[in-house]
Amino acid sequence: MYEFLAGLFKWVLASLVYSFLFDTIQIIRLTGWYGEKASACLIADDDGKTRYELKGDTVIGREGDCDIVLNNQFVSLKHAGITKNWRGFYIEDLKSSNGTRVNGRIIKKRKKLSDGDIIAFGPIKLTYRS
């Protein structure tokens, strides 16, 4: 009985080992050799060229010391913040007067961003890419 089970499961074990290797190579393909490059950026919608790289925590607003400065009178001084943790990037409205919209909806609390989300700060629209 045990011989049968051991003989059967040796195939399962060998395939598990190789699927482990396959996943390892997939991760290396996706993230490069030195671990995940958790890179993400915001692309301005009006010209499609201006890119803002997101690294860690980012504050977006009209004020000069924000990480991403948007010169528009409808953008508050400190409009919104983007924070990063191990699951991804999150956007949060910093009590701006005109609100922050993700895909057309005003956000009330922290919201996780996913690839292709369109974020609107007043009239300015940015696309999130990861």
Place this chain on the structure above:
Amino acid sequence: MTKASRYYRVMLFTLYLFLIICFLLLALRSTPFDPKPIYMGLGYMAIITIGFITMRIFALNGDAMLFLLSNFLCGIGLVMIYRVDEELAYRQFIWIAGGIAVFIVITFLFKYYGHMMNGYKIIALLSLVLLAVTIIFGKEHGGSTNWLMIKGIQFQPSEFVKILFCLASASFLKDHKQPRDVLIYTGFVLMVVLLLFIQKDLGTAIIFFLTGIVFVYTATGKPAYPAIGLAMLAVGAVASYLIFAHVRVRFDAWLNPWLDVPGKSYQIVQSLFAIGAGGLFGSGLGLGHPEYIPAVATDLIFSIMVEEFGLLVGLAVIIIYLLIFVRAFLSAMASNNASKQLLLTGISSMLAFQTFIIIGGVTKFIPLTGVTLPFVSYGGSSILTSFCLLGIMNSLSIGEVQ
């Protein structure tokens, strides 16, 4: 990013499934059904889970690659050790838990205390003293006098000297690249090698010598140095073949193992029989014959692994080692910090030479000398040292992304 974390999860669950099946088979193997292996498997999975979550949350960019790869090796080693000797497996379990703790602590703290390694004179002296003390007070164990006993705890100082050697070499060669400094460094390496040679620990001596060559070449970039080093190695090998009997035994057993099967070449012949009996797909867990292989839980663990899991799994294990080392080399090449480059290349080549020497030895590619297979073999000193070196590697390579 999310895609990669999905693959990370799949990797973790594959590892769980592998361990569960292995330990379940080990539990079914004894009649009546013995639940102890299952407890051990669950305990090990809990440790992996804690480590994985720690690495994913706190490490830079959630990099858990080295953690998972090394734990796969430890897991397959733990299964084999349990199958060979239950008592050893309990101790190995504790060592692995300690090793993972060391790995995590060093991963997070090494960058803050890395400057402490600048006292290379003290570190080098300490490593020489440790080796000298071993010669004087050492205990003989399997032909080589490389064990120290303090209050009932046995350990192998030559393993811990590996860490000290890497730190001292990297911090010395970082800003000493003139021929005179290389000569001083060669003196240090030769002293270490000589002390190990007196302990009859040939494999470890060769590892240190080859790592020294790699260190010098990485620091200076001149191909003349490794050429001289390899010439010295060849001369030393021939001389010690002519002078020392125990070296001659190893060489003769390698050149023709069939002359003295029950005597000199017993180990290598049993290892070859085991690998041959396993074939491409193995005999199945628990159906091999480890009782014929000497030192099966420590040095010759690769043979029994290949016998029971098959050559394909043996190849996969070698590929996993390669992934660990190639990753370290690539991140060393991407770095422009001299001491980081030196440490990464040195540490990964030290582990790589160790792996090569023992896997090459049990497959009769090179003469068999007794060193442990990093992460897989039974041995507290070996596991702790390997995890410590891997922790330094991980700490340096994940600092590279920014």
